[in-house]
Amino acid sequence: MTPAKLAEVVLAAARAVFTARGLDSSMLPISTAVERPRNPEHGDYASTLALQLAKKSGVPPRELAAELADQLGRTPGIKSVEIAGPGFLNIRLDAAAAGQLARVVVEAGEAYGHSERFAGQRVNLEFVSANPTGPVHIGGVRWAAVGDALSRLLRAAGAGVTTEYYFNDAGSQIDRFARSLRAAALGEPAPEDGYRGAYIGEIANMVLKDHADAANAPEPESLEIFRVAGVNIMFDEIKSSLADFGVHFDVYFNEKQLHDEGELDLALERLRAEGHIFEADGAVWLRTTDFGDDKDRVLRKSDGDWTYFAGDCAYYLDKRERGFDRVVIMLGADHHGYVGRMRAMSACFGDDPDTNLEILIGQLVNLVENGEALRMSKRAGTTLTLEDLVDRIGVDAARYALARFSTDSPIDIDVDLWTRSTRDNPVYYVQYVAARTASVGRNAAEVGLTRGTADGFHPELLDHEKELELLKSLGDYPAVVTAAAELREPHRVARYLEDLAGAYHRFYDNCRILPRGDEEITDTHRARLWLNDATRTVIANGLGLLGVTAPERM
Template identity: 80%
Template sequence: MTPAELAEVVLSAAHAVFADRGLDRSALPERTVVERPRNPEHGDYASTLALQLAKKVGQPPRELAAALAEQLGRAAGIKSVEIAGPGFLNIRLDAAAAGVLARSIVTAGPGYGHSDRLAGEKINLEFVSANPTGPVHIGGARWAAVGDAIGRLLRATGAQVGTEYYVNDAGTQIDRFAASLLAAARGEPTPEDGYGGAYIAEIAADVVARRPDVLTLADSDAQAVFRAEGVALMLDEIRTSLGQFGVEFDTWFSEQGLHDRGELEHALTRLRAQGHVQDADGAVWLRTTDFGDDKDRVLRKSNGEWTYFAADCAYYLDKRERGFERAVYMLGADHHGYVGRMRAMAACFGDDPAVTLEILIGQLVNLVRDGVPVRMSKRAGTVVSLEDLVDAIGVDAARYALARYSFDSPIDIDVELWTRATRDNPVYYVQYVAARTASVGRNAAEVGLTRGDAEAFRPELLDHEKENELLKALAEFPAVVATAAELREPHRVARYLEDLAGAYHRFYDNCRILPRGDEEVTDLHRARLWLNDATRTVIANGLDLLGVSAPERM
């Protein structure tokens, strides 16, 4: 029995009690939850439903709790129910009800942990979106790992998700990038405010190889070639490095395309219709202060040029007109100032930003070698890139390390720690369980032990304390996935997997799975093999949500 199934039993019991007592059933919630007590001696699960309802229906909490406990005691799979404090219900399951979960997990396979909690939501999830002026740096790598994991979580809970990379291929940064390439091709110094580093010389050489005539062109024409060809080459490199990192996007959206299709003008027309645009000093302004911004924002300068903010407006409107009900933006640590203006902008379009807009701000990440952070600077050419990170610790460790911590906290990734084959390396600790459970399965086959027919599975035999502890941990997985998706917090999955790994190790150390020597294979061995395989299923499913492999051997 999963916590969700037990919660349904508790709610069903409440409906029965309310009917018997003639209480107002409209006071009952559509759903309830049960939680694991901090102290295992207090039972397997606890419910506060009696406390929540007593005041609403004018009943003494303990009296209502007693009625619920009596009703629950009749339910299949419940061993006992005790009343604690002012009206808490402490519930214990019988071994069979707890143990049957192992079969349910193995049967569900990759689907275990998935739900329809967010079914019907259509979400645009934009992340990384670094300017195509250099390799993906370690900060972008963090968003790649976290963003991809959030996308996986949202899909696992039923949401319709479109992942997107916004290509900033318009504006002065691209002009500087093109000028830097041209200078490198001519053997000239990097322009002021330009981009340096070995990758600039490499891309410049590739452009010249593609277009040998480029160095004979006038400066403006040559720079136009380097702009177009250089951005295309840089994007190819970004796509390749992200693809090797296990991150694919549904859409690569071009900022320049917004300009070419006239979408900035379209957005301006929509904003004018909403009544929040004014013309002053030869420029066009959006009165974002109408919705709490600290100042109004220029959409079009007095010289006729569009601003970056105008492109932001057009891009948001494009997402909404593609049918996305919520636009999630994942921005870097230096973008806190964007939150107010973006929320105000959504309101200027007539939207409720609390519903249609979500902005996540990530914090810095450092790669640490020998206790010293490696500093990065794209323009100085000392970028700590995604490839550098992967070369240092590998894809699995990099993705796990980046997703393991709340994205709003800065982190240091210690190369020595994340390459260590010991229990203090979190990804090794979890993947070791994946490998050990697979190894148990192989060894079981060698001695003739199989799980047997599902109908012959005897879950009541899984009554050891450590078996119960492991089963309770496995039962929590669907709720962890749902919460992680709703809160956009994949680190919850990582921390859960580490706790699950600990529970499995304690089970493995205390409960013999394989028969010794000539020992006869028993139903208990088979039941424990079900539990072993259920653990591998959950470990693999959880790691997959983080984009990390579940190895069969280590």
């Protein structure tokens, strides 16, 4: 019996108690939940439903709990129900009901853990969005790993998700990039405010291959060639690097499109119609202070140029006009000041920032090698890049390491730790279980052991302490996935997988799965193979949500 199924049983018991007492069933919640007690001696699951309903129903909580316990005690699969404290229900399942979970997991396969929590909700998830003026730096790599994992989690929870990369191909940074490329092509030092690093010379040479006269053309023409060609080359490289990292976006949105298609003017007129535009000092302003911003924001400067914030407004409106219910934007630590103005901007459009807009801020990442933090990239000449990280620890370890910690916390990625083939390397520890469960499956086939049909499965045989512990851990997975999606915290999946790996190792060490020598194959062997394969399913599903492989061999 899964936790979700047990929760339905508890709610059905409450419905029966209310009917028997003549109480209004509309007081009952649409759904309820059961939880694992902190102390395993208190039972397999606990429910607080009696406490929640006592005040509404006018029935003392322990009295209500007693009636719920009586109803639940008649349910097949429930071994016992005890009342604790003011009205907690501690529920124990019999071995057959607990063991059935192994079959449920195996038969569900990749769908196990999925839910309809966000069904019908359309989410636009924007992350990375690094300027095409250099390789993706290590902070952007964190968002690549976390953002991609979050998109998978939201989809697993039923949301319709579109991942998007905002391609900044307009503005002063692109102008500096073009000047830097032209200087490199001419053999001159980079401009004082320009970009440096070996990659600038590489891209300049690539531009010259297709535009041999670019460096010697008149400066305005030359800069335009380097701007267009250089940005295209750099962005192709960024997309290729992200693809190698397992990250693919549904939409690449060009900032230049906002300007070319008049979307900034449209946004301005919409905001004007909402009554939040005013003019002062020859500039056009948005009165964001009406919605909690620390100051009003300029949209169009006195010289007629648009501000970067005007582009933010137009881009947000474009997303909403495309039908997205929720716009989620993932930004680096240096963008913390954007939160207030963006929420105010959403409100200026008539939206509810708590419903339609969500901004996630991620903290810094350091790469540590031989006990020292690495600072410089040989190719980029500045901060470390995606390639610097992957070259040292590989894609799987990089994605797992970046997704394993709350984005609220800065992280140090220790190269020595994440390249070890030992239990203290978290990704190795989890992937080893994936490989071991696959190995057990191969070895079982060699000795003629198969799970058999579902009708021939005897879940009641899975009654060893370590088998029950593993079953409970497998049962927790759907709730972990839902919570990780709701809270935007993929690290919950990683930490869960490590706990699951520990439970499997203890099961493997204490419960023989394969027969020894000429030992006859029994129903216990078959039942344990179901449990082994259920673990393989959940490990693979969980790693898949993080974009990490579940190897069959290591």
